[in-house]
Amino acid sequence: MKGAVLVVCDSLRADLIDDATAPTLARLRREAASFTAFRGVFPSTTRTSAASIATGSRPASHGLLGNTMVLDEGAGLKCYSAGKPDFLERLRRVTGRALHRPTLHERVASLGPAVLMSNVSPGAAYVHDPEGAGYVYHRSGSFGPGRAPLADGLDIRVGADGDDTMTARFCSEILEQRRPPYAVLWLSEPDHTGHHTPLGSPEHRAAIGRADANVARVLETVDRLDPGGKETLFAACSDHGMQTIRRKVDLDERLVEAGFKASLDSSDVVVAPQGTSAILHFSPAAADRIPAVLAWLPKQDFAGEIASGETLSQWGLPRGGTLAIAVSLAGDDEPNAFGVRGRSDVAENALGGESLPGHGQHGGLGRYEQRPFLVIRAPGIAHGSHFTNASLVDIAPTILRHLGLAEDTLDGRALTGA
Ligand SMILES: [Zn+2]
Incomplete structure (x- = not known):
């Protein structure tokens, strides 16, 4: 059965990927399809970017406008954090919907429930599936179809150790046993370390290396389950870079x-x-x-x-x-x-x-925060560097085309044949 697996290394700048720091991603950039002009969205915040990856749409279309958002709940304009677990419900009360476009979790549901495991903020995790079409695993609460709480939550902390635990479970439980049509693993590194230590410092480069090692674990599992690579689209990307x-x-x-x-x-x-x-x-x-x-x-x-x-x-x-x-x-x-x-x-x-x-x-249009990376390995996408103007919103249509699903109400376009 066809499937798509996406690994997101939060905040990893394309120019910090090299053989010494991130050997797996550096190799994938040579051996898979690499999108050298890949760009983020505005604002280049994780919650907005997550919504753009999930819906294949820009913020104007999906409606989640940043890590913070100004709403009027009846007592005048006020700024709220979009990272809180209850934010999407707040947005639903004010605007009538959590997101204005369906997410990949909803779109692939006809093939089976999608699965997300995320170690970033609750808001950036739940935005993948506000309607409860599939599975979302997060330390603030894990949910299955119908938003039913799961007993087997994800008891981890932000950072590389939590990412490692999550990745091991993603490989053994999700990829090997459950084989969903779409599985996404959202690592907290190198974002977490990049916010707290200087970019390019030994600590930051080590965090990039830890994220790279988790990409390698997922790739090894995908290769073992689909040795010829005929069925599985494998993609790794970041949501934005950093300044x-x-x-x-x-x-x-x-x-x-x-x-x-x-x-x-x-x-x-x-x-x-x-x-x-x-x-x-x-x-x-x-x-x-x-x-x-x-x-x-x-x-x-x-x-x-x-x-x-x-x-x-x-x-x-x-x-x-x-x-x-x-x-x-x-x-x-x-x-x-x-x-x-x-x-x-x-x-x-x-x-x-x-x-x-x-x-x-990150959050703005700065040169390096707008330089995330994207590598894809899938049937129908030529290996080597692609210079096309790809962006976050093109990931969802690329996955939908691979799975043979409709590509309607999207701002992006499939990168297949790009
Ligand atoms: Zn960040």
Whole structure:
């Protein structure tokens, strides 16, 4: 029976894959199909990227707009973390659906239940299957079809040790015994270590090596179960890359100082920080401030590329509603102490949200955070480098084509024959 297996190495920059650090992925890049111009989505946060991989759609289409999102639950605009286990239910109450597009879990259900094992945030795990079509294993709670809680949860911690435990179980229990039509393993490394240690440091490179070893374990299992490689699509990718944090900027504070926002916790102008980018919402009463903010923002030293109006659509964001401006924060191409290039300012929210550790970060359009990697080994996809403009949204249609399923209501296109 045909099947697809995807391994995601969260935050692994394409330029940090080499024979010394990640030998399996380096070899796959030579021996399988490698997509050299592969790009992420905006914002380049894990939850948004996970939704884009799962739905084959950009954020404007699937509706999950970042690691944090501004919603109005009746008491005015407020910023919420999309990482919390209950966030998708919150989104469903406000907008009527968790995601506006079906996920791979829903799309493959006619062939059998899909399985995800994830060691990143709960929000980024549950976004693969908000409707409960298949299986989702996560330390915050594991669920089967119909969102029925599973007794055999995933009792692991973020980091390489938890990734190893999860991978062993994924290989023996999911791939060998259950053989689902679509199985996805989402590793927490090297994202976890990249946030907490300098990019390219011995610790960060070791974490990349641990992720690479888990890719090797999955590949070895796939090769053993399907020796000729005729039935199985195997893909490994990252959701985004990382930049080194240059400086932390409190956008709420800047907006209050400039007179655009009444106070740090006011609901007139509300910022959804996304690491190295931010999305700005304006209440109907404050909408007349948008032109002035758009005139002020480009003059600020923390502002990189800015989107409003039609440009929001080009960035893959929805138009209309209260979302009016997106900004990718400024950066440069300077190397850090370990010679790894690319620094960016990050948006920090003084009122909580999620505190930012001090090393790697992502979320914007920076050169290296927009350089995830993708390798695929499947019948119908030629080996070697592909220079086509592939992105995260092309993974789902590629898997659907391999499985012989309909490729409708997708923003991406199958990379087969690319
Ligand atoms: Zn991250």
